[in-house]
Amino acid sequence: MMVLGPGLLGLGSLFAWAMAGLPAFGDYHGPYGFVLNRVVVPLRHTTNVVMGTTFDVRGVDTMGEEFILYAAVVGVTLLLRDETRSKQAERRTRRLPNDTARLVGIAMVGGGLLVGLWLMAFGYITPGGGFQGGVLAAGAILLLYVVGSHRDYRPFRDVHALDPLESLGSGGYVIVGLAALASGTAFLTNLFGLGTTGTLLSGGSIAILNWASAIAVTCAMVLLFAEFLETYVVPLEPEDSGS
C-alpha cells in the first residue's frame, strides 16, 4: 500500500521527537527502581530484586501473566481441536533414531531438566525463575518425544494429568493471594517467614509463587508444544512399531 511509507516515516518522526526528550542513555534518574533496589532485600530477604519485584511488589502483574499463558494454551487447544481430530485420516510413520542419538538425546533431556529445575529453584536468589526454568524443562520433556519412542513421552503429554497440574499452578497463584486476603491483609501479601537472605528458604510467599508459576509454565509450555507437534507428527501405532 502506498501510504505505508509515509505512515512509517511519520511514526518514525514521532519516535525521534520523543526519544530526543529522554534522559541520555545511562542517566536514568528513578525513583521507582532505585527505591526497590534499596528496600526489597531488607524487606523481603530475596537477593534477586527483579524476582522480588515480579513476585511481590508487582506480583499481581505476574498473576495476570500466568493467566495470559494459560488463556493462550486453552486458546491454542480450542483452535487446533479440528487438526487433532482430523489426524486420524493422515497417520504417517516416523523413523526412530539410532541408539547413539538416543543416548545423547537422553543426556540432553536430563541436562535440560536439571538446569531447568536449578533455574526454578534459585530464581529469587540468582538470575532465573519459574518462567525461564519452566520453558527449559518443557523443552527437555519435549526432547523425549523426539529422541525416544512416543511412549516415553506419553505420560507427560497426557492432558488428564497436565491440565489439572497447570490449573494447580495458575490457580495456586490466586489461592496464595486469597489466603493473604482471608487473613485480613491485602491480596498477595507476603505472609510466610522471610527466612535468611540469600538462601532457598528466603522470600516467604515469593518462593511459593515462584514454584506455582514454574509448574504452570512447565505444563503450559508442554501442552503448547505438544499441541503443535501433534498436528504434524503422529505417534506410531502399536502394530507399526514392530516392523
Add this chain to the structure above:
Amino acid sequence: MSWIPPLLVAIPLLAAAATAGLDHVTPQPVQDALVIGASAATTALAFVLLWHAEDHEVVHWFGGWQPKHGVALGVDFAVGPLAAGMCVVIGIVVTLSLLYALTFLREAARLFDALMLAALGAMCGFAMSGDLFNLFVWLELMAVAAYALTGFQVERLGPVQGAVNFAITNTLGGYLFVVGIALIYARTGALNLAQIGKALAHGPAGGLVIVAMTLLLCGFLIKGAVVPFHLWAADAYAVAPAPVCAVLGGVMTDIGLIGVARLYWTVFAVPFGQGHGVGDVLLWLGLVTAVLAGTMAFLQRHLKRMLAYSVVCHIGIMLAGIGLLDTSGLAGTELMFLAHALLTASLFFVAGILHVDHGLIDELHLRGRGRGCWAPAVAWFAGTIGLIGTPYVGIYLGHGLIDDGASELGRSWVPALLWLGSALAGAALLRAGARIFLGWGDDEDELLGRAIEEDPLERAVRRPILVGVALVAVVLGVAISVVPGLGQRAEYAAGRFRDTSGYAARILHDRAMPAPGSLPVTIQHTSVDSLLYASGATIFALGLAFAGLYRRRMPRALAPPVRVLHSLHSGVVGDYVTWVVVGTAVTGGVWAILLR
C-alpha cells in the same frame, strides 16, 4: 470494603483455572454451576462494591505495598462509582452470555468457559487498575482470550480470518502501548497513574509526553475500534459465536474508551488540561467514527457484521462524549455504556437465535422467515429503538447528557452529527428487522454487496433459554434511561472520575475525597433540544429504513462512494496494519501541532 476489588479478578480467574483443571473429574452440571456461579458472584460483589464506592474511592494495594511518603511502589486497584458500575455491567453481560451458551457451545464447553471467565477477570481488572503496566497486563489477557474465542468455529475460514485480523491489529496496539509505557517511565520513573500525573506537573510537557500519550491512547483506540483503527472489528464480530459477540461488542470494545478516559484524567489532564487540544482530537475521531460506521452498518446484509458496525458507531458517540472533557459528556458516555452493552448483547443474542432457527445470518436470505417469532421480534425492535435513543428509551439519557455537554461548550453542531450516526445504524437494524420479522421489502438489494453465509453452530439448543436471556438483556437495557436517580449518580460519578488532584491525594496520601450530598432519586430529564433531536433521529431512521426496503434502485451518485467504502474494508490484515500506522502518525502529528 477494600477487600472486594481483588476478588472481582481472583474469583473468575480461579474459576477459569478450576473449570479446565477439573474437567475430567466433575460432571457437566457441576461445571456449569461453577462457571455461572463464579460469574454471578463476581457480578454481585461488583454491586456491593458500587454501593461502597459511592461514598469514597475504594483503594486496594496489592501485597500491602501502600505508598510511603507519597511514593507508590506497589500496584493498586482504585475504584470509584464509575469503575464499579463498569464492573457491574461487565458481570451482567458475561453472566447472560454464559447462560445463553449453556446449551449452545457444548462441543468445547470447558475451553469456552475458561476463556470467558479469564476475559471477565481481565475486564474487571482493567476497569479498576490504577497502574499503567497493570492496565497492559489485563488488556493483553482479555485480548488473548478474545482472539481464541473469535476463532471458535474452526471449521470455516471466515472465523480464522476474523481472528487473525483481530489478533494482529490488537497485538500491534499492545506494542504501541508498551513503547508508550517505556517513554513515560523514562520521564517520570513511575508506573502508578497518580504518581505519573504528579511527576508530570513539573516542567514543560514536551515532545516525549505528547508522543507517549499518542502511543498509549492509540493503543486503547485500537482496542476500542475507533476509525481508522476499526477495520478488524467487523471481521471479528461477524464470525464469532453470538454469546462471544455479545461480550466483545457489548463490553470489551467499549472498555478501551474507559482506558482513554482513565489515562486522560489521571495523567494527561495534568500537562494538557488547560486547553482542549487532546479532547478535540478525540471528539473529531468520535464524530467521524459515528457517521462512517453508521453508514457502513446501513450497507451490510450480514446481521452480525451490521451489528459490529452499529457497535463501532456507538463507540464513536461515546468517544465524542469523552472528548468534550466535561462532566456531562463523561456521564453521558457512562450511561450509554450501560444501555449500549445490554442492548447490543440482546441484539447479538437475537441474531444467534435466528441463526439457530434457520441456519442463516443474512438479512436478505432471512426475509420473512421470522414471521410469528414474537419474542425475538420484540427483543430486536425494542433493542433497535433503544439503540437509536428514542426519547426516554435505552441510550437516550446518555446521549442527552452528551448533548448537554456539547451545548455547554457552545458546540451545538456536535449533537446533530452524533444523532445522525445513531439514526443511520438504527435504520440498518430497523430495515433488517422489518425484512426478517415482517417480511417487508424485496429479497434483493444491490446496495448491500455479496452474501456471506455461515453454518449454524449447533441445533440441539434449549430455545427458551436463548429467548429468555435476550429478553432480560433488552428489558434491562431499554429501562436504563428511566431508572430513577441513575442520571444524577452518573453525573456525580463522572465528576469524581474527573477530579485529578482529588484522585491523586486519595491514592498517594490516603486523603478522603469529599463525600457526596444526598442525591435525588428521580428520573433525570434532558434539554428540549435532545428531545427534538431524539425524535428527529427516530423519524429519520424509520424513513431511511423504509427507503432501504422499498426504493427502486440506488441513486447513481451514491454508487462510487459506496464502492470506495466497501473496498477500504478489504479484510486484508496488511492494509489494516497500514491504517494503524498512518492513524497513529496522523493523530500524533495533530497533537504535536495543537499541544506544543
Add this chain to the structure above:
Amino acid sequence: MVLATLVPLQAVAFGLVALGAPLVVLTRDPLRQALVNGVYGVSLVLLFVVLEAPDPALSMLVVSGVGYPLVILAAIARVRGHERTKDGDER
C-alpha cells in the same frame, strides 16, 4: 577496567540487534527466517547481558532457543507436509 570495556561491547550489541532485525524481516522463507530469528535472539541475549539484565537475558535465551523454534518449526512442518501431500495427489 571491566566498566571501560563495557561501553564498546554495548555499542556492538546494539549494532548487531539493529542489523539483525531487518535481516529477520527480509528473510521471506519461513524456515530460513526461523534460523535467522534464532541468531537475532542470541544477539538480543547478548545485549541484555551487557545491559546488566540477566533475568530477561535468560528468559530471552529459553524463548528464542526453545520456545519460538519449537512452535515455528512445527507450524512450518505442518504447512509443508500439507503441501507435499497435495502435490502427491496431483501427480
Add this chain to the structure above:
Amino acid sequence: MSYLPYAVAGWIFLVGIAGIATSKNLIHLAVCLTVTQSSSYVLLLSVGYVKHGVAPIFLGTKLGTTAVDPVVQALTLTDVVVSVAVIGLILALALDAHRLSGTVDPDGIADVSG
C-alpha cells in the same frame, strides 16, 4: 552512544511493522511480530540502564551499590511471556487457515470484506 540505544529501538519497531504490513505468509508475519515486540524490550532495558550500574542482584554485591533499574527488567519478563502467548495463538490460526484454504497468505484468506 547516548541516544543510539533509543534509535535502535525505534528502528526495530519500524522494521518489524514494515515486515508485518507487507508479509505474504502468516508464519513470517508472526516472526515479524516478535521482532516488533523486541523493540519494546530494547527500549525498556535501555531506559532503565544506569552508567556503571550492576545487575540488581545483591548476592555478593553489597546493598547500596549502584545498580540498574529492576522494574524495567520485571516488565520485560512479562512482555516476553505475552509475546510467546500471542505467537502461539497466531501460529495456531495460521495452521487453521492453511487447513481450510491451503494457503498461509493473509491476502488469500480474506474471505469476508466490506
